[in-house]
Amino acid sequence: ATGSAAGAGDAASGGRGGTLVIGATGKLPNPDTVIGGAGFEGKRLVSFQIYEGLTRYDLSGTDAPPEITGALAESWTVAADARTWTFALRKGVKFQDGTPFDADAVVFNLDRYLAKGSEFYTDALGAAAKEYAGGIVQYRKTDADHVELVTKDPNGHFPEDLAHVLIASPAAVRATGSAGFARHPVGTGPFAFASQTEGQQIELVANKDYWRGAPRLDKLVIKPLPDVAARTAALRSGGVNWIEYPNPDDIDSLKAEGARIATNSYDHLWYWILDGSKAPWNDPRVRQAANYAVDRKAIAEKLLHGTADPAYQAAPRATFAYDPAGDLYSYDPAKAKQLLAEAGRADGFTTSVTVPTAGSGNLLPVPITEAIQRDLAAVGIKVEIRTTDWSTLIGAEAKGEVALGSDAVAQSTTLFQSEALLPLFIGSKSPFWTGHYSNPKVDQLLGSAAASPDRTARRTDYRSALSQVTQDAPWLFVVNDRNPRALSPKVQGLVQPQSWFLDLTTVWVST
Amino acid sequence: MTPALGSAPAPGPAPGPAPGSAPAFAAARLRVDDLTVGYPTPGGLVRAVDGVSLTVAPGDALVLLGESGSGKSTVARSVLGLPGRTARVTGRIHLDGTDLTALDERALGRVRGRRIGYLPQDPAGALDPLRRIGPQLVEVLLRHRRAANRRAAGPAAAALLARAGLPDPGRIARSRPHELSGGLRQRAALALALCGDPGLLVADEPTTALDALVQAEVLDLLAALRAEQGLALLLVTHDLAVARRVGGTVAVMRAGRIVETGPAGQVLARPAHPFTAALVAARPGAGR
Amino acid sequence: MSAEGPVGARAAGAGVGTGRESGRDPGRKPDSDPGREPDSDPGTTTGGAPLLAVERAVKRYPGGQLALDGVSLRIAAGGATGLVGESGSGKSTLARLVLGLLAPDAGTVRFAGHDPYRLRGRAARAVRARLQFVPQNPRGSLNPALRAGEAVALALRVHGTPRPERAERVAALFRQVGLEPELARRRPRELSGGQLQRVAIARALATGPDLVVCDEPTSALDRGAQARVVDLLTELRERTGLAYLFISHDLAVVRHLAEHVLVLRNGRVVEEGPAAALWDAPADPYTRALLAAATGRTAPAAPTAAPP
Amino acid sequence: MRRFLLRRVLLALPTLLGVTALVFATVALVPGDPLTAFLGPGAPPEARRELTERLGLDQPLPLRYANWLGHALRGDLGVSIAGQRPVRQLLLPALGQTLLLTAAAFLLVLVGGVLLGALGAGRPRGAAGRLSGALGTLAVSAPQYSVALLLVALLAVRWRLLPAGGTHDAFGGGGTADLLRHLVLPAVAAAVVPLGLTARVFRAALGGVLAGDLADALRSRGLSRAAVLRHCVHNAAPALLTIGGLQLAYLLEGVVFVETLFAWPGLGGLLYDALSARDLPVVQGGVLVVAVAFVGVNILVDAAHALIDPRIRSPR
Amino acid sequence: MTGPRPVPARAPRPARSSRPRPSRSGPSRSRSARSRPGRPRWRAVLGAGGRALPAVLAVLLVLVAAAAPLLAPYDPAAGSLHERLLDPGAPGHPLGTDGQGRDMLSRLLLGARPSLACGIAPVAVATLAGTALGVTAGLGGRVTEQVLLRALDVLYAFPGILLAIAVATLLEAGAGTTVVALSVVLTPAVARVAFTEARRIRSAEYLEAARVSGAGPLVLALRQVLPVVAPVVLVYSSSLVGLAVVYAAGLSLLGIGVAPPAAEWGAMLDELRPSLLTHPWIAIQPALTVLAASVVFNTLGEALRQRIGGDESHSAGATGAIGESHDSGAGSSDRGRHPAPEATR
Ligand SMILES: Nc1ncnc2c1ncn2[C@@H]1O[C@H](COP(=O)(O)OP(=O)(O)OP(=O)(O)O)[C@@H](O)[C@H]1O
Numbered sequence A: 001a002t003g004s005a006a007g008a009g010d011a012a013s014g015g016r017g018g019t020l021v022i023g024a025t026g027k028l029p030n031p032d033t034v035i036g037g038a039g040f041e042g043k044r045l046v047s048f049q050i051y052e053g054l055t056r057y058d059l060s061g062t063d064a065p066p067e068i069t070g071a072l073a074e075s076w077t078v079a080a081d082a083r084t085w086t087f088a089l090r091k092g093v094k095f096q097d098g099t100p101f102d103a104d105a106v107v108f109n110l111d112r113y114l115a116k117g118s119e120f121y122t123d124a125l126g127a128a129a130k131e132y133a134g135g136i137v138q139y140r141k142t143d144a145d146h147v148e149l150v151t152k153d154p155n156g157h158f159p160e161d162l163a164h165v166l167i168a169s170p171a172a173v174r175a176t177g178s179a180g181f182a183r184h185p186v187g188t189g190p191f192a193f194a195s196q197t198e199g200q201q202i203e204l205v206a207n208k209d210y211w212r213g214a215p216r217l218d219k220l221v222i223k224p225l226p227d228v229a230a231r232t233a234a235l236r237s238g239g240v241n242w243i244e245y246p247n248p249d250d251i252d253s254l255k256a257e258g259a260r261i262a263t264n265s266y267d268h269l270w271y272w273i274l275d276g277s278k279a280p281w282n283d284p285r286v287r288q289a290a291n292y293a294v295d296r297k298a299i300a301e302k303l304l305h306g307t308a309d310p311a312y313q314a315a316p317r318a319t320f321a322y323d324p325a326g327d328l329y330s331y332d333p334a335k336a337k338q339l340l341a342e343a344g345r346a347d348g349f350t351t352s353v354t355v356p357t358a359g360s361g362n363l364l365p366v367p368i369t370e371a372i373q374r375d376l377a378a379v380g381i382k383v384e385i386r387t388t389d390w391s392t393l394i395g396a397e398a399k400g401e402v403a404l405g406s407d408a409v410a411q412s413t414t415l416f417q418s419e420a421l422l423p424l425f426i427g428s429k430s431p432f433w434t435g436h437y438s439n440p441k442v443d444q445l446l447g448s449a450a451a452s453p454d455r456t457a458r459r460t461d462y463r464s465a466l467s468q469v470t471q472d473a474p475w476l477f478v479v480n481d482r483n484p485r486a487l488s489p490k491v492q493g494l495v496q497p498q499s500w501f502l503d504l505t506t507v508w509v510s511t
Numbered sequence B: 001m002t003p004a005l006g007s008a009p010a011p012g013p014a015p016g017p018a019p020g021s022a023p024a025f026a027a028a029r030l031r032v033d034d035l036t037v038g039y040p041t042p043g044g045l046v047r048a049v050d051g052v053s054l055t056v057a058p059g060d061a062l063v064l065l066g067e068s069g070s071g072k073s074t075v076a077r078s079v080l081g082l083p084g085r086t087a088r089v090t091g092r093i094h095l096d097g098t099d100l101t102a103l104d105e106r107a108l109g110r111v112r113g114r115r116i117g118y119l120p121q122d123p124a125g126a127l128d129p130l131r132r133i134g135p136q137l138v139e140v141l142l143r144h145r146r147a148a149n150r151r152a153a154g155p156a157a158a159a160l161l162a163r164a165g166l167p168d169p170g171r172i173a174r175s176r177p178h179e180l181s182g183g184l185r186q187r188a189a190l191a192l193a194l195c196g197d198p199g200l201l202v203a204d205e206p207t208t209a210l211d212a213l214v215q216a217e218v219l220d221l222l223a224a225l226r227a228e229q230g231l232a233l234l235l236v237t238h239d240l241a242v243a244r245r246v247g248g249t250v251a252v253m254r255a256g257r258i259v260e261t262g263p264a265g266q267v268l269a270r271p272a273h274p275f276t277a278a279l280v281a282a283r284p285g286a287g288r
Numbered sequence C: 001m002s003a004e005g006p007v008g009a010r011a012a013g014a015g016v017g018t019g020r021e022s023g024r025d026p027g028r029k030p031d032s033d034p035g036r037e038p039d040s041d042p043g044t045t046t047g048g049a050p051l052l053a054v055e056r057a058v059k060r061y062p063g064g065q066l067a068l069d070g071v072s073l074r075i076a077a078g079g080a081t082g083l084v085g086e087s088g089s090g091k092s093t094l095a096r097l098v099l100g101l102l103a104p105d106a107g108t109v110r111f112a113g114h115d116p117y118r119l120r121g122r123a124a125r126a127v128r129a130r131l132q133f134v135p136q137n138p139r140g141s142l143n144p145a146l147r148a149g150e151a152v153a154l155a156l157r158v159h160g161t162p163r164p165e166r167a168e169r170v171a172a173l174f175r176q177v178g179l180e181p182e183l184a185r186r187r188p189r190e191l192s193g194g195q196l197q198r199v200a201i202a203r204a205l206a207t208g209p210d211l212v213v214c215d216e217p218t219s220a221l222d223r224g225a226q227a228r229v230v231d232l233l234t235e236l237r238e239r240t241g242l243a244y245l246f247i248s249h250d251l252a253v254v255r256h257l258a259e260h261v262l263v264l265r266n267g268r269v270v271e272e273g274p275a276a277a278l279w280d281a282p283a284d285p286y287t288r289a290l291l292a293a294a295t296g297r298t299a300p301a302a303p304t305a306a307p308p
Numbered sequence D: 001m002r003r004f005l006l007r008r009v010l011l012a013l014p015t016l017l018g019v020t021a022l023v024f025a026t027v028a029l030v031p032g033d034p035l036t037a038f039l040g041p042g043a044p045p046e047a048r049r050e051l052t053e054r055l056g057l058d059q060p061l062p063l064r065y066a067n068w069l070g071h072a073l074r075g076d077l078g079v080s081i082a083g084q085r086p087v088r089q090l091l092l093p094a095l096g097q098t099l100l101l102t103a104a105a106f107l108l109v110l111v112g113g114v115l116l117g118a119l120g121a122g123r124p125r126g127a128a129g130r131l132s133g134a135l136g137t138l139a140v141s142a143p144q145y146s147v148a149l150l151l152v153a154l155l156a157v158r159w160r161l162l163p164a165g166g167t168h169d170a171f172g173g174g175g176t177a178d179l180l181r182h183l184v185l186p187a188v189a190a191a192v193v194p195l196g197l198t199a200r201v202f203r204a205a206l207g208g209v210l211a212g213d214l215a216d217a218l219r220s221r222g223l224s225r226a227a228v229l230r231h232c233v234h235n236a237a238p239a240l241l242t243i244g245g246l247q248l249a250y251l252l253e254g255v256v257f258v259e260t261l262f263a264w265p266g267l268g269g270l271l272y273d274a275l276s277a278r279d280l281p282v283v284q285g286g287v288l289v290v291a292v293a294f295v296g297v298n299i300l301v302d303a304a305h306a307l308i309d310p311r312i313r314s315p316r
Numbered sequence E: 001m002t003g004p005r006p007v008p009a010r011a012p013r014p015a016r017s018s019r020p021r022p023s024r025s026g027p028s029r030s031r032s033a034r035s036r037p038g039r040p041r042w043r044a045v046l047g048a049g050g051r052a053l054p055a056v057l058a059v060l061l062v063l064v065a066a067a068a069p070l071l072a073p074y075d076p077a078a079g080s081l082h083e084r085l086l087d088p089g090a091p092g093h094p095l096g097t098d099g100q101g102r103d104m105l106s107r108l109l110l111g112a113r114p115s116l117a118c119g120i121a122p123v124a125v126a127t128l129a130g131t132a133l134g135v136t137a138g139l140g141g142r143v144t145e146q147v148l149l150r151a152l153d154v155l156y157a158f159p160g161i162l163l164a165i166a167v168a169t170l171l172e173a174g175a176g177t178t179v180v181a182l183s184v185v186l187t188p189a190v191a192r193v194a195f196t197e198a199r200r201i202r203s204a205e206y207l208e209a210a211r212v213s214g215a216g217p218l219v220l221a222l223r224q225v226l227p228v229v230a231p232v233v234l235v236y237s238s239s240l241v242g243l244a245v246v247y248a249a250g251l252s253l254l255g256i257g258v259a260p261p262a263a264e265w266g267a268m269l270d271e272l273r274p275s276l277l278t279h280p281w282i283a284i285q286p287a288l289t290v291l292a293a294s295v296v297f298n299t300l301g302e303a304l305r306q307r308i309g310g311d312e313s314h315s316a317g318a319t320g321a322i323g324e325s326h327d328s329g330a331g332s333s334d335r336g337r338h339p340a341p342e343a344t345r
């Protein structure tokens, strides 16, 4: 993959050093490997900087979604059953505490996540690891540099899953015990944990011995700044030199003050899930009509100031299932009305949507919904907006319900950042509330894709599946976020990939 | 309306007038000219005091007699410059030649307590409910430099309490106002009024809560102060016996005006004004 | 040591003199023997319970001050008992015991058969209305937030006077105590000492009580107003059988109003008896001194020399 | 006094029990669950099920409460579900920060409120009185967040006089001076409304005393203005104490908007996050700490009341 | 045979040079100096001393709220993202547009009703309930007092957000829910203020006197204690109006309160909050509106307090009223109450 610097084109060579202080939008994660607890942001900024898995995302490119590449494993092979994987481990890698990485370390970590009897297993680790390592039924060291992992079912995206199964230093875990490890975490990543001030910041320092070469930064500090105005103020006053997700309305003035705004597409979709199990959304024509009625461009450009792209299909732009030809839903109120008429709802109808007032990746949920509400009203669909808090919303979803009993729910999702999650959202067996969408064809395509280790084959299946979803319109597709962040002019060398994740080894801060 | 002029000669040596004061006032410790005090009420302006003039010489006593509500307390409070927030006051008040009406609050602060002692009609309201009596006295003693320091002030306060006719001054000093009986409070308030060794004492019904024996004691004390230190006394009472005993000049008030003035013996024995006569003659059962 | 009289039914022709028959010699010092059983007096058997009975009441304040030390007192319906004595001798304390504002540390208080301190609920209100109070400090006893008329009207309300009649009654009561009815619209701060005192009297009379405890009710009144109030009280007593516990330093008023007088000193009754007898022949040196001071006669003994 | 305090402390126990039980029940009954917050919406169901059992979240509520209480009594507040760290580890630093912020803000509230209130009490219609009334009213009326944001915009962003948030500079900060610099803006922002409230109530209370007989009596003794004021303040103190106690409790509970806007890692934000994540152990621990602080403040206030005015201790 | 009767204010005596003053001016120099001609007329319109002004303004606010649908130039929900955040003075939008391109003026006008409801109703409920509880605790027996106070402590220590979430799950979203939630949040504090006042006076002589005169607990509480307690409680609770509006916005973040796109000041404040620095002239409007409304109710509370509290203080025990009458004597505390010099000169 090729890399090119985003932002103001300072790919230039030489600079290094400095302290990068990032204002994050959420809480600080628990730095103990997979526990995290602060969503992808926590992983992006902390866990993935301290640790690595056997694989990693190659985040050096900016023009395509990242691919999986070797990290602690140099290469791997999969048996014909698509279940038995052998990983050749990278030699000479050292943990930040100086102990060497080897096959024993892999086994140790997998024990810690999967073996209930093992000394360092904890319920929380086990539960947290289930998401990505849940399919592993066997693992063993074949020799000092090789491990063999067997999954329960054929799993074509297993290498990608393993990017999330982070490897900690066994020596460090043993020294502190699992309970104390969060205060002294040690991995092999580009940055080593230095300190954490509870609720205030996590401080990381460059791992000079990082196997890909020492990161340019000296120090990396992550501060939780959940309030958007506080984040902006912190950047402006010089308290931090990088903020995640600035308020879209602030972007012009930030630019005017010399800040750089870095954006790039990534796997993100802001959408409404429509409850297809009952009227009015049980008629595909009605769902399609709604999709034709929304002026996504205005939302993306005016409301979100270009920090998002309109979503005309189910697959987010920056995913390998995205097919530019698959854009289906233009802004066409006339067509919407026509579809409604065909569905016998020419006079429109009244419905409701539950919207979280905040929540990870949800952009500006209420304002976007208000804009949609107006657009839908223009074609006769009157929407009552019900707001609720994020926990209530996802708590209800986990039970297969919509909080407050609405006909739809507004939120955002990521479909492919980890393929493991995909069936959760659109499969008919989804444990998760998906508007009761079910299409056997989609199920079948997803199933075959998941089983195939061949990426191109997977891609073809996914494309067909998603194009089917687009046509079925179980959702109201709205926008794909562009993952904006604002950087002080002193921050150099950022490469913003089409991903939730970031490679911070290229960044430095000039003085 | 004739202004009351000191009729009895000063029994004691009168302290000289304040330097720089007009000699015309030299004889009078207190001189009130044409004092009028009005209060706005829902029913209109109440003229509580209506053109009252009076003087009190050092060592002399002026007893204000009169029916209830005739304005006696209002005169007393006006002399102190405390007629109440709503009051509308005109007239002049001179103390040792100083025009009190021209003084600002700060200057009045140096007059009150030190040159004028005041014993209000309602002694309960005069005492700070949250503090013990002793410290309240000590504070005033120190303020007016009647005691050199806090250590000296303690015994001085006890002595004052004893002088005001209080038994067991130690206990009283340690008590809070609500722990005292009506009469004890009244005497504590008297002690407070005398703290600053004032030249003029304005005492509004100082003995109402006292039994006859203690009352006599208190009146003796006031007489002694007049005689020994030239204390000028403006005393409000409705008790003819007290008026008689204090002697000096009696001014009889009615409806805000002074209707009769004269030496105590004369006014009480041979009242000139019919109102005074009625007042003096009134006794229970007489009307029936 | 009782002042019992005919049973306290108000209609029982109780008039002047009903409370007069004292069971003991005038001038006797009843508390010389505090341990004596008061009910051993045969007089109690003659006519049932008196309206008010205080038996050997003891009150010690939290600070340690012994304010009452075994005081007994009885008042029959229509009776008038005067309470005189040194300032600080416990008179107001006794009044507060009688009214149920304080509980005695020992001894009992009974008003019409009830312990006023323990009165609760609906019955309490009925009994309370029959037992009224004119406090020593009228300014403190009137709610600064209420207009004078409201204070009296509230008492009327408690008494059950219907609302339309209240204003009329308030005006009448004001006139009875010698106040202009206009003053009803003022708040306590806008009234003179004597005016306040009369408002307090009007309030006490408003409920049509059987017994009024008057703690220095005329101390702030001029002779005229005082005469008027005293005449009013006398008249009410004669007309309706109202009984009084009358506390005052003004011995002339006590003499005029009370039939029976107790002299209190240091929390003990030093002398007790019919007013006339007491005035004519005071037995206790303190009483003698007090009378002497009040009337201008020379005291036979210095008050301080009196036995504690 | 000692008995008074002892009695109050004993009476505080039911309060603490009541608060924690009520909060426990409410959090458990409110929709949303901690596991979704911890595991993410995508967690496999069996992971949720397992963890539910392991954490005992499937046990009956009273049993869970009893368990929690038993541990809490032994000083063990459990482990945060969302953060998987001991609650104590989260709570103690937050409490420290909240205490610091509270102390600073309360100082402002008290000094400012008393001064502003006293300024207005004596002459409510004079220039000073009107000014004090207007300032007090403005302070209580000001939308706090907007004021705070304006402070940040001007003092931190525009003029760069003070840091915009946090407790110390990320770039080589630290030390007391740095901390104090960071404390200024959040303390001021937290203090504005309580200060206005305090000033208004105190002004009313003090005005009443200054217009009363006592003030006249004090003046009649020739006491200096300062002395008169002092004694009147003393007499107006009960109202001040109550209002001050309320403000102190309010600040102690953690002023969430201040904590988020200024990235001040205090209890309010911690509790808010924990509540959002339905992280019961943290909520319980936080509420317990807040309730203890609150009850403590109340006891202090009551003790101060009793000291100021012994009459209220007397039996009724 | 009583004191002087009220007489109409007489003209100053010829001998005195006191010049005619407006009837409320007193002995203080500053006041007389300030009373210019023209002022009294205004006062006549607004009630003496402008005392009626807060009431007039409050009524005005309520009227505006009632007539908002008639006054508002646009549908408050109508807007276009192409016209968002127009500055005040934009053609057709005198106050500009919000982040959804909706007319600010219309939204502010139509937001009045729910906002006032959210601001006033909970404060009113909390004032009534809190006063009732506080007075009961203050006057009740030891047990009543402790039980009530401890229960209130529980409520006060209970996190407000949790309470809001709980209420939200129990009740439908809407203004009613906000009122319930905020009432519960505000009541304990009001109760504490009321309790302190009640306790302060519970052993006052005048309450003893009232008890002796046979007043039952209810009469005692309502007719004797309430007038003394109300002034301070009013000052306190009127201060809460602005807070309640802002809190209501916080609640709508949790899904309580009016649903978007309905206009409500607190919610508008919140929506526009992030734009405060980029579009100050838009974002400041709801803030200023809340501020102004809160100021009106605060001054109304102050005026009510003076009404109820009467002219002067309530005993030495603090917290009486600074009455209208203080006006004239405003200078007295530091200027003395002697005859005004200009009256004699
Ligand atoms: N603040 C006030 N507002 C209105 N009227 C008042 C005020 N203060 C006093 N008055 C009235 O002024 C008159 C005189 O009152 P003052 O207290 O001087 O009488 P007094 O002679 O002392 O009577 P007493 O012997 O009863 O104490 C009374 O009628 C009283 O009601």
Ligand SMILES: Nc1ncnc2c1ncn2[C@@H]1O[C@H](COP(=O)(O)OP(=O)(O)OP(=O)(O)O)[C@@H](O)[C@H]1O
Residues within 6 Å of the ligand: B178, B179, B180, B181, B182, B183, B184, B209, C061, C062, C063, C064, C065, C066, C067, C086, C087, C088, C089, C090, C091, C092, C093, C094, C136
């Ligand atoms: N609350 C209290 N606490 C402590 N001591 C008290 C209390 N109330 C009264 N006393 C003391 O008890 C004694 C009796 O008081 P009481 O008020 O009964 O006297 P009194 O006879 O009414 O006197 P006076 O004629 O002066 O009113 C006094 O010494 C008084 O100081």
Ligand SMILES: [Mg+2]
Residues within 6 Å of the ligand: B072, B073, B074, B121, B204, C192, C193, C194
């Ligand atoms: Mg008087």
Ligand SMILES: [Mg+2]
Residues within 6 Å of the ligand: B181, B182, B183, C091, C092, C093, C136, C215
């Ligand atoms: Mg007494």
